[in-house]
Each structure stands twice: as structure tokens, then as C-alpha cells.
Amino acid sequence: MTKTENEKKRLRDAAESGVGPITEEGEMPQKKFYRSRAHCNPLSHNNTFDYPIHPAEMDWGTHYPAIENPKPTVLDIGCGFGGLTIALATLLPKHLILGLEIRAKVTEYVRLRILAHRKENPGKYENASVLRSNTMKLMPHFFEKGSLEKIFFCFPDPHFKKKNHPRRIISDRLLSEYAYFLKPGQGKLYCITDVEDLHNWHVKHCRAHPLFRELSKDEMDKDSCVKAMYSETEEGKKVERAGTNKYYAVFERIESGTEDAKKITGENFFSQGQFGIE
Amino acid sequence: MKELISHSGPCTVVGLNDQAFAAIQLNDKVQVVKLCPPDLEADKNIADPNTIQAVAVNYIEKEKKLQCAVSRSSKMLSIFNFTMEDVGKLNSDAKPNVIHKLNKRSAALTFTSIPNEGDGQLEIIIAADLAGDVYAFPTDSSSDDKKRLMLGHTASMLTSIKVHDNKIFTADRDEKVRISGFPNTYDIHGFLLGNEEYITDVEVMQDKLCVTTGGDGSIRLFNYETCQQLFCMNQNDGDDSKKMIPVRVAATKDGKMIAVIYNEENFVDLFHITSNEDSYGMEKFKSLACETPLAITFANSDLLVLCKEPSYMIRFTSNDGKFDGTQESCEISKKVEKAGGESGVEMPATILETDSTGEIKLKKNIKEEGEGYVEHKPWLNGERKLKKKEKDKRRKKRKLEEKIASADEANN
Numbered sequence: 205m206t207k208t209e210n211e212k213k214r215l216r217d218a219a220e221s222g223v224g225p226i227t228e229e230g231e232m233p234q235k236k237f238y239r240s241r242a243h244c245n246p247l248s249h250n251n252t253f254d255y256p257i258h259p260a261e262m263d264w265g266t267h268y269p270a271i272e273n274p275k276p277t278v279l280d281i282g283c284g285f286g287g288l289t290i291a292l293a294t295l296l297p298k299h300l301i302l303g304l305e306i307r308a309k310v311t312e313y314v315r316l317r318i319l320a321h322r323k324e325n326p327g328k329y330e331n332a333s334v335l336r337s338n339t340m341k342l343m344p345h346f347f348e349k350g351s352l353e354k355i356f357f358c359f360p361d362p363h364f365k366k367k368n369h370p371r372r373i374i375s376d377r378l379l380s381e382y383a384y385f386l387k388p389g390q391g392k393l394y395c396i397t398d399v400e401d402l403h404n405w406h407v408k409h410c411r412a413h414p415l416f417r418e419l420s421k422d423e424m425d426k427d428s429c430v431k432a433m434y435s436e437t438e439e440g441k442k443v444e445r446a447g448t449n450k451y452y453a454v455f456e457r458i459e460s461g462t463e464d465a466k467k468i469t470g471e472n473f474f475s476q477g478q479f480g481i482e
Numbered sequence: 483m484k485e486l487i488s489h490s491g492p493c494t495v496v497g498l499n500d501q502a503f504a505a506i507q508l509n510d511k512v513q514v515v516k517l518c519p520p521d522l523e524a525d526k527n528i529a530d531p532n533t534i535q536a537v538a539v540n541y542i543e544k545e546k547k548l549q550c551a552v553s554r555s556s557k558m559l560s561i562f563n564f565t566m567e568d569v570g571k572l573n574s575d576a577k578p579n580v581i582h583k584l585n586k587r588s589a590a591l592t593f594t595s596i597p598n599e600g601d602g603q604l605e606i607i608i609a610a611d612l613a614g615d616v617y618a619f620p621t622d623s624s625s626d627d628k629k630r631l632m633l634g635h636t637a638s639m640l641t642s643i644k645v646h647d648n649k650i651f652t653a654d655r656d657e658k659v660r661i662s663g664f665p666n667t668y669d670i671h672g673f674l675l676g677n678e679e680y681i682t683d684v685e686v687m688q689d690k691l692c693v694t695t696g697g698d699g700s701i702r703l704f705n706y707e708t709c710q711q712l713f714c715m716n717q718n719d720g721d722d723s724k725k726m727i728p729v730r731v732a733a734t735k736d737g738k739m740i741a742v743i744y745n746e747e748n749f750v751d752l753f754h755i756t757s758n759e760d761s762y763g764m765e766k767f768k769s770l771a772c773e774t775p776l777a778i779t780f781a782n783s784d785l786l787v788l789c790k791e792p793s794y795m796i797r798f799t800s801n802d803g804k805f806d807g808t809q810e811s812c813e814i815s816k817k818v819e820k821a822g823g824e825s826g827v828e829m830p831a832t833i834l835e836t837d838s839t840g841e842i843k844l845k846k847n848i849k850e851e852g853e854g855y856v857e858h859k860p861w862l863n864g865e866r867k868l869k870k871k872e873k874d875k876r877r878k879k880r881k882l883e884e885k886i887a888s889a890d891e892a893n894n
């Protein structure tokens with residue numbers, strides 16, 4: 205089903221049910237109606253999502269109706285209730301921000317929240333939108349090579365058990381995909397968590413990936429996005445209230461071919477320190 | 483998916499249900515060697531642990547060496563190393579020289595090599611598995627426990643793998659072929675998109691061309707440098723009940739011709755790849771009859787087809803690319819037939835796995851309920867809000883009554 209068909213069906217359903225949706229578009233949604241099971245299995249094959257076959261076929265116009273030829277350049281992956289997505293809209297007015305969220309109800313909440321912000325602040329928040337998707341599987345259908353400036357991972361699900369580590373949203377395997385979407389020499393990957401072990405995992409895997417360079421403390425301090433990521437997400441605020449620590453890091457996508465990873469040769473192929481060696 | 487035939491130099495390896503054979507052409511005869519499973523005890527929870535998932539062979543011309551690989555349901559990957567000198571003296575049974583235990587079953591294997599800084603090169607075997615991961619392993623016995631994760635398609639399953647032109651091609655059960663650098667697999671070159679269901683095979687050719695086959699019934703030609711689809715063909719007319727699913731594709735060395743087999747059909751299709759100026763096409767010029775083909779490969783210019791019945795392997799002779807249907811009863815197929823016959827091999831009818839209801843496992847099984855289903859939209863149900871309002875009202879009323887009651891009590 206296409207986007208517009210979906211939208212039509214939505215309106216039809218709403219009309220048929222007689223009482224309409226819980227929140228009318230433009231009205232600020234209440235969180236309590238959109239809470240959802242805490243976890244979905246991102247590795248499931250049988251969930252359905254709407255997605256185009258090819259990124260060129262994606263109609264971003266319905267997401268950013270006020271903007272000509274829109275294409276998102278900043279992603280808030282696992283955006284949850286959308287605090288950062290919305291904060292980035294005013295912090296980065298020249299960029300198009302897209303929150304990505306796997307849970308349907310939560311996504312709908314963010315969609316309505318953005319619409320309400322747009323209505324309250326005419327001309328603003330036109331550069332923010334949200335999309336329900338499983339980013340661990342579907343990003344190649346939405347985004348083209350080198351098209352992204354920033355990707356945020358804020359307080360991702362920690363998946364503590366070793367058995368569930370493959371579900372973590374930052375991994376050797378997925379970092380290669382993120383590197384593919386980020387603009388070489390410019391694109392940045394941001395990650396923050398309150399789980400120290402998970403932070404160590406993030407840093408270890410990003411450092412081990414030949415196409416990422418870690419930003420120094422100084423560089424991070426100069427980046428206003430770091431501040432936003434630190435304080436604007438719902439999870440971040442929860443952590444603040446609990447008074448526990450937040451750990452973060454930022455990595456830059458370097459140009460392919462400039463990686464200082466030693467040339468891969470027959471002699472070092474299975475050696476420690478190479479990508480993909482435990 | 484299963485990959486049941488592989489050809490390189492003088493050797494053809496076939497997987498006949500739970501037995502693998504290498505047929506090697508020597509000067510004056512064909513030597514058939516059975517590639518035995520490892521002696522290790524297999525996991526008892528695995529049904530039919532010896533069922534062959536994939537085979538591969540690699541002839542190293544310079545050293546006159548042969549390497550064969552067999553992956554089985556037991557998740558054991560066995561490697562057999564022979565020198566051509568030894569082959570004539572071999573017993574009919576060969577034990578693996580190297581065994582790698584895989585995390586997941588692998589239904590796609592390929593041999594390749596990494597150039598050394600100094601002389602020579604490192605030979606490796608690459609296994610693509612059912613969890614979407616690709617691992618490289620050494621092929622010699624000096625380094626049994628070494629492995630390297632090359633890449634992974636998160637939350638998918640890999641059905642085919644090729645290494646070509648400093649690139650590695652991995653096809654998955656979703657709709658994607660990923661092309662990564664090789665050996666710098668962390669640098670993704672691009673994705674081939676267009677398929678609408680699981681991909682069954684990918685074949686890579688000269689002139690930056692490659693072909694995919696898939697569960698949507700399509701055969702697609704791509705330029706792998708630009709990742710553009712050049713041509714798409716689907717011989718189905720939308721009637722799903724008799725859908726022809728292409729399951730394997732093989733190309734000739736010059737890339738001018740491809741052969742395609744379909745799930746549970748009785749022929750092999752041959753297509754010419756046509757090109758003029760900037761437009762490409764595929765023209766079917768032959769359908770060759772054969773009983774339930776399971777695997778295909780070109781050997782020099784002839785076509786080898788592994789079939790369910792009755793003689794396992796058929797060789798269609800090229801006759802200068804005409805493929806007029808001549809089936810050569812070649813020495814290799816006779817030997818394979820004899821070996822298979824002697825051990826009473828029962829061939830599968832399909833290389834696509836099905837579940838207990840007969841559904842193809844690679845296909846998405848979408849439940850029309852729950853959070854995963856697109857059409858499930860609880861937020862459109864405004865009644866929930868009304869109900870909540872009424873509940874709140876009732877609660878308020880109750881609270882008020884309680885208050886009044888306690889006030890009354892206090893007054894009394």
C-alpha cells in the first residue's frame with residue numbers, strides 16, 4: 205500500500221469508528237494514550253513496515269510539505285517520544301531532521317506532536333518528521349550513499365544479555381552501514397547512554413571500525429548537538445531526575461581510503477586488531 | 483537455499499542429499515572421491531546433520547592444487563586439500579583436512595585469496611550463514627580456530643555469495659544484494675535494489691554486469707558499479723498458484739549467456755545477454771528439458787545440471803553456444819551416477835526449504851495482528867479516550883461521594 209492510500213484508509217477508519225482518532229491532527233497528543241510495550245524484537249523477520257523498494261521512490265514530500273525537494277540529512281534513530289527530534293529542528297534549521305522509531309504507537313505520538321508544534325509556531329518545525337521503521341533492516345531502502353550529515357543514537361535499548369548482543373543497534377556489522385550513509389569527511393555519529401557497559405561497547409566498536417574517527421573532548425564541547433543530545437531526550441531527562449551518569453561519544457566518518465587501518469594482507473588477515481577479529 | 487554444485491579447473495563437486503562427491507578429470511580417467519563428513523559427533527538436536535547445505539571447489543593452477551569445501555546441516559564446514567599428483571592415488575573416501583565449526587548453517591560458500599605483502603597469497607574460504615553473517619576461515623590446517631567476520635546483514639539470512647573485482651556480493655532473504663569492498667568489507671559500495679521478495683541467487687559477470695533471481699519470479703540484470711537495474715524479466719503473469727520461482731543462475735565466462743533453473747520445474751532456460759548502445763536485455767533462446775534441476779554451473783562452455791532424477795548430473799554440450807539439446811553422457815556424470823546409485827542416495831525435490839505447512843521458509847510470514855502489523859492502529863480508536871473520560875468521571879464521582887461520606891461521619 206502506498207503512503208497516500210494508507211492515509212486515506214486512516215481517515216476512512218477514523219470516520220467509520222464514529223468517534224475519530226484519540227488526538228486530532230494539530231492538537232498536542234497526550235503521552236498516556238501512546239505508551240507501548242517497552243521492547244519489540246528488531247531481529248524479527250515477519251513484522252511489516254511500509255518502505256519503498258528504492259530510496260529514489262521515497263516520497264518525503266508528505267513528511268516535509270513546506271519544503272521543496274526534501275531529503276532528510278539528520279537521523280534520530282530510536283527517537284522514542286521525540287524530544288531530541290524536536291529540539292534539533294530549531295537547533296539545525298537548515299537540516300531536515302527525521303526521527304525513526306520501531307514502535308507504532310510511539311511514532312504516532314511523535315507525528316502528532318510535530319504537527320501540534322507546527323500549528324503553534326507557524327513556519328517552524330517544518331524540517332522535522334518521524335517515520336516508523338526498523339532501522340536495523342530497512343535503511344538502504346530510504347537513504348542513499350553519503351546522504352546523511354548526522355546520526356544520533358540516544359539511550360538505545362541496552363540488551364544486557366550476551367545472547368541478545370546481536371540486537372544492539374551499534375555493532376560492527378551495522379557500523380559499516382552507518383558509514384555508508386554518512387557523508388565521508390563530514391558525517392557524524394553520536395551516541396549516549398546511561399549504561400556504562402553499553403558505552404564501553406559503543407566506544408570499542410566505533411574505535412575498531414576503520415571508517416570512524418573519535419572526536420576529542422574539545423571537539424565535542426564545541427558541538428551544540430552534543431548538548432542537545434545530553435539534555436533533550438525523554439530518557440535523558442529521566443536519567444537526570446534519577447541523578448545517575450550519562451556517557452557519550454561522537455565519531456566522524458572519514459574518507460574511504462584514508463583509514464589508517466593497515467593494508468589488509470595475507471599475513472595480517474587473521475591478526476588481532478583487524479576489523480572483524482574478536 | 484542450497485548450493486549443490488561447484489566447478490573449477492578439472493574438478494566438479496556435487497552434493498547429493500547427504501553425500502558429497504568430487505569428480506576430478508585426470509589425463510586418462512575420471513577419479514571420483516567421496517568427501518566424507520567429519521568424525522566429530524554432531525549436535526543431537528539437529529535432524530539429518532549430514533544433509534549438504536553447500537559445496538565449493540577451487541583449483542589453484544600454479545600449484546596444481548585442489549581445495550573442496552562442504553557445509554552440512556551439522557554446521558560443520560569441512561575442507562579437503564588435494565594435490566593433483568595425489569588424486570590418482572586417492573582412496574574413494576576422503577576425510578576432511580580442516581574442520582570449522584560454524585555459528586549458523588551456511589548455504590553459500592566461496593573460495594578466494596588475499597595477496598600477501600611478500601610472495602604468494604593466503605587462501606581462504608568464505609561462508610555466508612542463516613543469521614546474515616559472513617565469516618572467512620583459513621583453508622590450511624595450521625590455523626584451525628582462526629576466523630574473521632567480514633560483514634553481516636542484520637536480521638536477515640544470506641542465500642548467495644560471490645567475490646569478484648575487489649568486491650563481495652551478498653544476497654539476502656529480504657530484497658537486497660549488498661556489495662562491499664573486498665577485502666575491505668567494512669566499506670560498502672552499494673545495494674542492488676528492485677527485487678520485491680527474497681533473493682535466491684546472484685551471479686557476477688564481466689563488464690560490471692550481474693544478475694539476480696528472486697522469489698518474486700524476476701530475473702534482473704544490474705550494473706554493479708552504478709547499482710542501476712538495467713533490465714528485468716518476469717515470466718509469471720501474476721497467478722501465484724503456479725508461480726515459477728527462479729532459484730539458481732549461472733553465467734558463461736564471457737558473460738554473454740546465462741542459464742536459469744526454477745523451483746520444481748523440468749527445464750533449464752538459456753538467455754543471451756544483449757546490449758546495444760545503452761540498452762540491455764535478456765533473450766531466451768532455449769529451454770532444455772531435464773527432470774527437476776537443483777543446481778547448475780558452466781564447465782568451460784558446457785552446462786552441468788544437477789537433477790533430482792534419474793542420473794544426478796547431465797552435461798549439455800555447447801556446440802559453439804547453440805546448446806541444441808545434446809546431452810553428453812560424460813565420464814564424470816556416469817561416475818557420479820554410479821557413486822550415488824551405490825550409496826542409494828535419495829535426492830531432494832527442491833533447494834528451497836519449506837515449513838510444515840509447505841510454505842517456503844524464505845518468504846515473509848506476516849501476521850495480521852499485533853504491533854508488527856501496519857494496519858493495526860489503536861490510536862484511531864477514539865473510544866478509548868471516551869472510555870477513559872468516563873472512567874475518570876466515575877472515579878471523581880466516587881471520590882466525591884467518599885469525601886461526603888467521611889464528612890458526614892465527622893459531623894456525626
Ligand SMILES: C[S@@+](CC[C@H](N)C(=O)[O-])C[C@H]1O[C@@H](n2cnc3c(N)ncnc32)[C@H](O)[C@@H]1O
Binds near residue numbers: 287310337358
Ligand atoms: C530507550 S528508548 C530511547 C528513546 C529516545 N532516544 C530517548 O532518549 O528518549 C530506545 C528506542 O529505540 C527504539 N528502537 C529499538 N530498536 C529499533 C530499531 N531497530 N529501529 C528503530 N527504533 C528502534 C525503541 O522502540 C525505543 O523507543
